[in-house]
Amino acid sequence: xxSILLLFIAMLLAPLYAAWILKIKAFxxxxxxxxxxxxxxxxxxxxxxxxxxxxxxxxxxxxxPLVSLTTAAVALMFVPIGGSPSLFSFHGDVIFVLYLLxxxxxxxxxxxxxxxxxxxxxxxxxxxxxxxxxxxxxFVMLILFYLLTGELxxxxxxxxxxxxxxxxxxxxxxxxxxIALFIVLLTExxxxxxxxxxxxxxxxxxxxxxxxDHSGPDFAMIELGAFFKLFFYSAFIARLIFPFTxxxxxxxxxxxxxxxxxxxxxxxxxxxxxxxxxxxxxxxFVLTSFALAAFATIITLEYIK
Numbered sequence: 001x002x003s004i005l006l007l008f009i010a011m012l013l014a015p016l017y018a019a020w021i022l023k024i025k026a027f028x029x030x031x032x033x034x035x036x037x038x039x040x041x042x043x044x045x046x047x048x049x050x051x052x053x054x055x056x057x058x059x060x061x062x063x064x065p066l067v068s069l070t071t072a073a074v075a076l077m078f079v080p081i082g083g084s085p086s087l088f089s090f091h092g093d094v095i096f097v098l099y100l101l102x103x104x105x106x107x108x109x110x111x112x113x114x115x116x117x118x119x120x121x122x123x124x125x126x127x128x129x130x131x132x133x134x135x136x137x138x139f140v141m142l143i144l145f146y147l148l149t150g151e152l153x154x155x156x157x158x159x160x161x162x163x164x165x166x167x168x169x170x171x172x173x174x175x176x177x178x179i180a181l182f183i184v185l186l187t188e189x190x191x192x193x194x195x196x197x198x199x200x201x202x203x204x205x206x207x208x209x210x211x212x213d214h215s216g217p218d219f220a221m222i223e224l225g226a227f228f229k230l231f232f233y234s235a236f237i238a239r240l241i242f243p244f245t246x247x248x249x250x251x252x253x254x255x256x257x258x259x260x261x262x263x264x265x266x267x268x269x270x271x272x273x274x275x276x277x278x279x280x281x282x283x284x285f286v287l288t289s290f291a292l293a294a295f296a297t298i299i300t301l302e303y304i305k
Contacts, residue, residue, distance in 0.1 A: 003087040006253065010081050010235075011073065013257065014227040015039035017234070017264045024268025039227065046220035054213065057114050064111025065214060065221040071104030072228035079235050080159040082256035083245055089155040097154065098138060101188075101232075104225065105131060112210035123209035126279070130194065130206070133286040134184045140293040141177055144170075144300060158236060163243030171303070176296035178240050183289035185233040185267070189226065192271040194282050234263045 019036045026033025035041075053061065075097050077087040090096075109127055112120040145157045148169055156162065167174055187194045190207035199205055211222050238259040245252050277285055 002249070003081075003085055006081040006084060007077060007087050010076060010079070010231060011228065014231040015043065015224070017260055018227050018230060020261065020264045021268040021271065024265055025272050028269070028272035039223070043220050043224060046215075046223070047217050049216040051214075051216035051218045054115065056116055057213075060107070060110045060114040061213075062111075062218070064107045064114075065218040065225070067107035068104045069221040069225035069228070071100045072225040072232065075100055075232050076228055078154050079232060080155050080239075081235065082249075082253035083158065083160050083163075083239065084249060084253065085159060086155050089153050091152055093153045093155075094142060094157075095152065098135065098142075101229070102131075102135070104229075108210060108222075111214075115213050117213065120210050120212060123206050126206045127210060130187055130282060130286055133283065133290055134187050137180055137184055137286075137289040137293045140290065140297055141180070144177065144293070144297040147297075147301065147304075158239045161243070161245060163239045166240070167243060169304070170296065170300045173296040173299045173303075174240065176292040178237060180289040180292040180296070181233065181237055181240070182266075183286065183292075185230070185237065186270070187286050187289075188233060189230045191267060193274045193277045193285060196271075196276045199276075231260075234260055234267075237263050 016036055016039070019034065019039050022038065023033045023036065078089065078093050078097050080086045105127065109124040112124040112127075142152075145166075146152060148166060149156050149162070151157070157166075170177075186192070190197060195206040195208070197208060199208070207226075211219065214222055235256075238256060241263075242255070242259045246255060
């Protein structure tokens with residue numbers, strides 16, 4: 001029951017945290033910015049509308065938003081929120097979750113390709129290319145965590161005091177893992193400097209151009225799935241940068257959600273002080289995450305020996 005309640009709170013707060021990024025960006029721009037509840041208003045407005053489908057699309061176009069939302073929501077069920085036990089956990093679940101997110105990405109790409117739009121096809125090609133490097137980075141991190149724990153499940157990596165044990169064993173090299181994971185967060189969620197979620201120029205978009213033809217409840221599912229996915233990656237970074245526990249569960253959970261404010265704030269600051277990279281520079285930026293994760297793994301293994 002405790003895990004279900006925490007999962008419900010995480011899903012409920014995910015759009016609120018995403019709005020915090022907008023507030024940070026507005027502050028740097030000298031503006032007031034939208035209200036923190038803006039995403040809830042938007043989701044309600046979209047759900048009250050109807051969806052429009054082209055006669056050239058098939059069932060794949062309708063399945064894309066649903067699968068995207070479902071996979072992101074199921075992935076959250078494996079996250080030890082605030083270091084507490086996750087709703088689901090089994091040996092090998094970390095590989096299952098990575099492929100689950102890949103499944104959501106596949107159906108999003110398939111839905112974009114199903115429209116036969118050249119712009120959406122261009123965005124789909126970019127979406128298929130950049131996350132490949134992110135997956136390589138995540139699997140290198142998985143190798144590191146497996147060698148340190150002998151486990152293949154997320155709860156063994158981020159539950160309780162395990163993140164603190166990582167710092168005791170790996171030391172300062174774990175900072176490379178945190179930075180690499182933050183780059184993966186920016187890439188997987190199409191944030192600056194990889195992509196700009198605020199732009200409306202098809203030639204420069206990656207994720208946004210793939211969902212141009214979605215509307216109403218379908219677009220609401222895409223947006224909500226994006227909020228869940230951003231929360232998914234942010235939760236792991238929060239556990240790594242503050243691995244301590246306060247004792248009582250309520251205090252640990254409250255501190256966890258407070259740290260998330262910092263993580264989302266850093267995303268907002270990054271988007272405020274950096275410009276989006278040229279498309280030919282994005283692979284180099286994403287490859288940096290792989291290099292950092294690989295370097296941290298090699299150094300840690302040598303230290304253990």
